[in-house]
């Protein structure tokens with residue numbers, strides 16, 4: 001399946017009734033700040049360079065972020081952090097990501113998530129994540145040039161682990177999540193772990209911009225073969 005066909009399949013997915021109802025309700029009620037916006041309200045497909053060498057994996061769209069704009073990590077604070085860091089590291093043509101048609105282009109990077117629908121309290125259930133994992137699997141098989149999986153947070157690490165074939169995993173157990181942890185896979189690819197740039201982590205300085213930049217420095221060294 002091509003990425004375009006996959007995108008269309010994701011956008012029309014109705015597999016998780018709880019999440020679909022939640023996303024549509026948010027799109028109807030809106031946040032006062034965005035009352036004049038037309039919310040996307042549908043599942044959010046991945047976004048980026050089809051020749052990506054890096055696959056960034058987040059948790060799920062934010063209610064008034066990607067669920068509003070229709071593009072991963074676009075329109076919320078986590079996205080501000082992520083796209084700023086990508087720009088500083090030379091992976092994008094602009095620092096900000098405001099809407100699906102703002103001209104942003106990623107180079108060598110594709111961004112996706114474990115769940116494609118905004119969940120209540122940012123917590124998809126295990127069943128919902130398992131149901132959505134088919135799409136991550138398909139993206140990985142389409143994005144053939146990916147050499148590094150950058151997982152944002154523990155749930156993203158677990159979600160990626162679940163879809164990786166057993167023969168490429170370095171062991172049976174899921175590695176314990178640590179910021180900066182590198183997990184080499186048996187096929188030469190690498191999992192790199194970072195704290196998620198959520199407000200919960202950035203406001204409390206669990207994740208700072210220098211820490212996040214360091215992740216991208218590590219990532220670039222890996223791509224440069226250093």
Ligand code: SF4
Nearest residue numbers: 013015016043117132
């Ligand atoms: S979370 Fe994934 S599987 Fe569930 S409805 Fe949304 S797109 Fe479909």
